[in-house]
Amino acid sequence: MDSGAIRRRLAFGAAVLAASGALAFTAAGTAQAATAGGCAGREVRTLPFRTGVTHVYKHHGFVCAVTLAKHPGRTQTMSVSVQARGNLPVVDKGRYKHHAGPVTVNAGHRCVWIRGSVGRSTVSSGWILC
Template sequence: MQLFKKVAAAGAAMIAMTALSTVGASPANAATYGGQCGAGYHQVNWEPIPHKGAVYLTYNKSTGKNCVVTVRHKRGKPVPMDAELKVYGTSKSIVDSGKFKNYAGPVYVNARGKCVTWGGRIDGGKAFVHKSNCR
């Protein structure tokens, strides 16, 4: 019984340490998706841009459209940013590119039943997904 208690305690400690290290791995001021794509869009994936922000992929089930937005950690002076989205296997990307204070995008593509590739940049930092997302 004593051995069981020690093993259980050690297991609980490992779980707690794993949870703390996972929580500590994300920046305290991490960018979050704030509904920039509009009503009915739900986040389906995201990629961090280390020390700068993140890129979010969303989907609207009723319209069959995907949307991408690139969001900074902190609003500030305008910096080069972009958000990019395309139907997988096509050559035409939809891109919003320029100098922005808070976010680039949203950009939209009809993709019901198709795969998309997506990504974004903030001031030279890259976050492009090399896999595709399919709906």
């Protein structure tokens, strides 16, 4: 084998290694993004309020919501609920340091009502995603 063939094989091997490393970093970043809020799918609404924010995600007819505290760290009362029209709300309420939820419901093509709270401050969406 001549030195040109050896260089080509080494260059090809380095390119394959670099591509696999880039793919591994991309896959790890995607997995992190999917679990950061605890909800799958794409974010369709952000509902900010004085002491926090409620993020709403949708994926194949499922609606998921999570409420994050604006100032995490100390334990405080938080809640998040998702109600598909015609059903009872699914609620996560308790004393948390960072977030309440995620809460997921199978909404199909029905409207949903999202509520979130941190401390005494709340947010309510009204019927959305109809």
